[in-house]
Amino acid sequence: MTFAERVYEVTALIPEGHVTSYGAIARALGAPRSARMVGWALNNSPHDRDLPAHRVVNRVGILTGAIHFGPPDEMRHRLEVEGVTFIDEITVDMKAHFWDPADDPRVDEFFQFLES
DNA sequence: AGTTTGACAGTAT
DNA sequence: GATACTGCCAAAC
Numbered sequence: 001m002t003f004a005e006r007v008y009e010v011t012a013l014i015p016e017g018h019v020t021s022y023g024a025i026a027r028a029l030g031a032p033r034s035a036r037m038v039g040w041a042l043n044n045s046p047h048d049r050d051l052p053a054h055r056v057v058n059r060v061g062i063l064t065g066a067i068h069f070g071p072p073d074e075m076r077h078r079l080e081v082e083g084v085t086f087i088d089e090i091t092v093d094m095k096a097h098f099w100d101p102a103d104d105p106r107v108d109e110f111f112q113f114l115e116s
Numbered sequence: 117a118g119t120t121t122g123a124c125a126g127t128a129t
Numbered sequence: 130g131a132t133a134c135t136g137c138c139a140a141a142c
Contacts, residue, residue, distance in 0.1 A: 002140085003138090026137095031137095031139095034139080036137060037138060041140095044140080
C-alpha cells in the first residue's frame with residue numbers, strides 16, 4: 001500500500017461538518033514531515049472514489065485546494081452545506097471544526113489492519 | 117538513477 | 130503581523 005493510498009483511507013474518515021489539515025494527516029500516517037506529500041496525493045486522488053477531499057484545508061484554514069474543484073466556490077459551498085462556518089470568504093473556522101485524525105480510534109484500527 | 121514537482125509547515129526576518 | 134526562506138519526500142518521467 002502506497003503513501004497516497006493511506007492518505008485516501010484517512011481522508012475518507014473525516015466526519016461531515018469537520019475539516020483537517022495536510023500536516024495532521026501526515027502526522028497520523030507517521031510521516032510528520034510530509035505534509036506536502038499529502039497535498040501531492042490528493043492532487044492525484046482518484047475521481048471514482050467519492051473522497052471528501054474538500055474537508056482537507058491547510059493549517060490556517062484556507063482552502064488552498066479550491067482551484068481543483070472546478071467552479072471557484074465549489075469547495076467552500078460543499079463545506080457550507082455540511083455546516084462548516086467561515087471566518088471570511090476563504091477561511092474555515094478551524095477552532096470550531098478541526099478534526100485530528102490521530103484522535104479518532106478508527107485511524108488506529110486502520111493501522112492495526114495494515115499490520116495484519 | 118537523476119530531476120522535477122507540489123492542494124504544506126515551521127522558522128526566521 | 131506578513132512575507133521569505135527552507136526542509137520535506139513520494140511519484141512520475
